Amino acid sequence: AQSVTQLDSQVPVFEEAPVELRCNYSSSVSVYLFWYVQYPNQGLQLLLKYLSGSTLVESINGFEAEFNKSQTSFHLRKPSVHISDTAEYFCAVSDLRAQKLVFGQGTRLTINP
Amino acid sequence: DSGVTQTPKHLITATGQRVTLRCSPRSGDLSVYWYQQSLDQGLQFLIQYYNGEERAKGNILERFSAQQFPDLHSELNLSSLELGDSALYFCASSVEGNLYNEQFFGPGTRLTVL
Numbered sequence: 001a002q003s004v005t006q007l008d009s010q011v012p013v014f015e016e017a018p019v020e021l022r023c024n025y026s027s028s029v030s031v032y033l034f035w036y037v038q039y040p041n042q043g044l045q046l047l048l049k050y051l052s053g054s055t056l057v058e059s060i061n062g063f064e065a066e067f068n069k070s071q072t073s074f075h076l077r078k079p080s081v082h083i084s085d086t087a088e089y090f091c092a093v094s095d096l097r098a099q100k101l102v103f104g105q106g107t108r109l110t111i112n113p
Numbered sequence: 114d115s116g117v118t119q120t121p122k123h124l125i126t127a128t129g130q131r132v133t134l135r136c137s138p139r140s141g142d143l144s145v146y147w148y149q150q151s152l153d154q155g156l157q158f159l160i161q162y163y164n165g166e167e168r169a170k171g172n173i174l175e176r177f178s179a180q181q182f183p184d185l186h187s188e189l190n191l192s193s194l195e196l197g198d199s200a201l202y203f204c205a206s207s208v209e210g211n212l213y214n215e216q217f218f219g220p221g222t223r224l225t226v227l
Contacts, residue, residue, distance in 0.1 A: 032213050043115060043203055043218035044156075051213050090156060094212040099169035101212060103156040 002027045002095040006104035013081055014112050021076040021107045023065075023091030032094040033074040034101065035065055039087045047089070050074065061085075086111050116140065117219035119204050125225045131192040134222045138185055138206030144168070145187040146207075146216060147179055151200035162187055163210035194226045 007022040025031065032051050036044040048059040055067040065076045074091060091104040116139035126132055138145050147159040149172075158171035162181035173179075176194075181187040191198060201223050205216040 036218075043117070043220045044205075045115070045218065046215045049213075049215070096212065098171070099161065099210070099212065100158045100171050101216070102158070105155045 001098065002031065002093045002102045004091050004093050004102055004104035006089075006091055006107050008107050009105065010108045010110065012110045012112060015083055016080045018079050019077065019081050019085075019109065021089050021091075021109065023074045023076065023104060025072055025074065025091070025093040027072070027093060029096065031096075033065075033067060034092040034094075035059075035063070035074070035076050036090045036092060036103075037087045038090065038106075044090060047076075081109070081111050083111050083113065085109060115217040115219065117204060117206050117217050119202075119219035119222050121222060122220065123223050123225075125227065126194060127227055128194055128196060130194050130226075131190065132194065132224065134189040134191070134202055134204075134224075136187045136189070136204030136206075136219060138187070138204075139217055142206035142208055142217070143185065144207045144210040144214075145181055145185070146205040147173075147187070147189050148203040148205065148218075149200045150203060150221070151197075154200075156203075159189070161210065168210050191224070196226050199224055199226045 005024045034049045035047040037047045050067045058064045092101045118137045143164045146161045150156045159173040161169040179189045201221045205218045207214040
């Protein structure tokens with residue numbers, strides 16, 4: 001079965017600093033990979049996804065993630081964060097056999113001014 | 114606003130009771146997913162319905178059940194409630210039941226069992 005590990009439960013950074021949120025997955029078959037963001041008191045929103053093709057995927061608000069098959073990773077990066085990026089970020093992998101998304105435990109990103 | 118609505122927003126009840134959570138998917142979406150989010154378990158997939166039929170089952174307890182109606186709205190029934198059932202319950206919908214389709218999440222129902 002697929003599993004997802006988000007290596008950091010909390011990541012504090014200063015505003016305008018770069019950030020990387022780490023995600024590793026385990027799977028023996030082809031996967032679809034996702035990053036979701038949950039702003040305070042809201043539901044989850046899709047940030048970006050990898051289905052196939054280019055291994056670097058980007059979101060509209062400056063985040064990007066790179067699919068690395070050899071390292072089974074899908075880390076999320078942003079070169080310069082803003083206060084509004086404060087949220088919890090969830091990495092997810094598709095479990096095609098069980099027909100479900102498997103989510104990581106989440107990483108809480110806090111931005112300090 | 115994702116277009117997915119959930120009611121009620123908050124629910125406070127006692128152990129042993131039964132509650133029903135309701136979800137209306139985005140217009141045109143045939144698939145509905147239910148998730149439970151708690152501090153100790155994280156975000157757990159419970160169950161998926163596609164066009165009225167159960168499509169996939171996750172970590173759903175036997176005390177919990179769900180259904181999707183002909184108008185595509187869905188209800189999650191939780192019975193014999195325990196303290197540990199206190200959590201945020203999310204509904205999500207997608208156009209089809211395939212995993213590469215984006216799932217749109219509702220705002221959630223916060224259930225507190227006292």
